[in-house]
Amino acid sequence: MSANPVAIAVFLILFVMVACLGFVATRWRKADLHSVHEWGLGGRSFGTVITWFLLGGDLYTAYTFIAVPAAMFATGAVGFFAVPYTILIYPILFLCFPRLWAVAHRHGYVTAADYVKGRFGSKTLALAIALTGIAAIIPYVALQLVGMQVVFAALGIPSTFAGIPNLPVIIAFCVLAAYTYSSGLRGTALTAVVKDLLIYVTVLTAIVVIPSALGGYGKVFASIGPKLLTLPHGSDTSLGATFSYASLALGSALALFLYPHSLTGILSSSSSMAIRKNAILLPAYSLALALLALLGYMAVAAGIKAMPEYAAGFGAFGNNFAIPALFLHMFPAWFVGVAFAAIAIGALVPASIMAIASGNLFTRNIYKQFINPNCTDRQEGRAAKLASMTVKLGALVFVLVFQTSAAIQLQLLGGVWICQTLPAVLVSLYTRWFHPTGLLAGWAAGIISGTVMAYQLSLKSSVYPLHLGGITVPCYAALLALVLNFAVAALVTLVMNAVAPDKTDETVPADYHG
């Protein structure tokens, strides 16, 4: 691709501006950034508005903005499940997470594993939760870097500079690492504000400018084959695509707030009412996501794939190149710079929160628990910063060494894994009935069965065709594994409660109301 100087200039100006903001944030609401509570949770001080930007910037990642329209572009209606998914997360957020916030606030928990350890008194169960979180998040960070690579390539920035391959993405990574290290969640919260404003400007412009250039929404939908426009209905022998669509929406919604980066965003807010308010205000992002998803159809209508100038991009990144190509085709160069900056900064924000969240997990639930139990606040903060750096480096190496498809496949597995922490983290907010050994057994059963199912699907899909007495039930593997998880957890709990009951619990019911 040929370089696009105007777009690159606008892109660089915005990118550098936002990076500087990340560094300035060390001075915002000045505090001792050496402690984990300040560095990794922003001192639990964010009100409704900052939480809205932070969670919005956190949950709707750059990769989402590229991959969801790409799925629509390639597979039609199936890809739209991201919309019901991101609607259903909010009743769950409203109902369950103020309880988690309240108990975490009362006991000073920084991570989900902290809470599980307090609730069940089991270091092993807490370790399982922490490791699941870290394993699920690394490929997620890697995907953010992939999102940046796509944008760099679309801008025509050569991937090799002065003989060093992948230099642009390495530089972007260094920016991310440096400002996360120095200012922690504060820097991310400030950049999130700018990122979201850019995203909204881009989305609103795109949904007005592009359809009118293509002759209206009617023309756009008319260019999609009728078979792709809706889902095929089930038959006598299979529940069909409508069922797998629902299972994907529900399973993904259950998993989202179990991810460490979502929890970090939630726990950093200053009150449980700020979380409840956000459960009402955040769906604005889901509407933006739905509008973005339709861009996938606009890319089809515009005939992007047949244009020779984008063939190299599609060759390198597959359908993930559809949206960048559509922007290049439709927007003037300076606005391409704005839109691409929105995507690239949209990668920095979640990647930074993910790295912070995994740093918190490592420090609180591995370092402090098993390596240096008597560490000072300062040592703890330092360990968190170094751990977050390691996770980012891991993600970078991952992107540089393996194919993009490996990151996508592992992220798919990560979704299946993180869902298996639901009984220990969410259900336990309501009942202490489960025995820690039961939860651990259920977790193991869920992780193993989920992984096996994913491998049987060659990691290409997460919809497992379960055969039940002559009927095929195509269901999101994470949900099937979760059902097994619950069954095993309940069974082992019944046995353990009879043999060796364990009611260790440092929390009391009143802790959960805030």
Added chain:
Amino acid sequence: MNIDKPQGRKFHPIYFLLLVPFVALLWVPSYDRVDPELFGIPFFYWYQMAWTLLGAVCTLPVYLHEEKTRS
């Protein structure tokens, strides 16, 4: 009733409102069709987009209830 539960924490039927989006969106066959279209957008798409707002509308009364029981 558990004695250390603060008052006013009994289950209130208004919480059932939070289930409405689940029924509306997980019962996929009910909206998996093209007609009626809105501004050229098939039903399947605008119905789900409408629920980004309707979901928030369902949550609002529950929020107001929470706020009332806190004060």
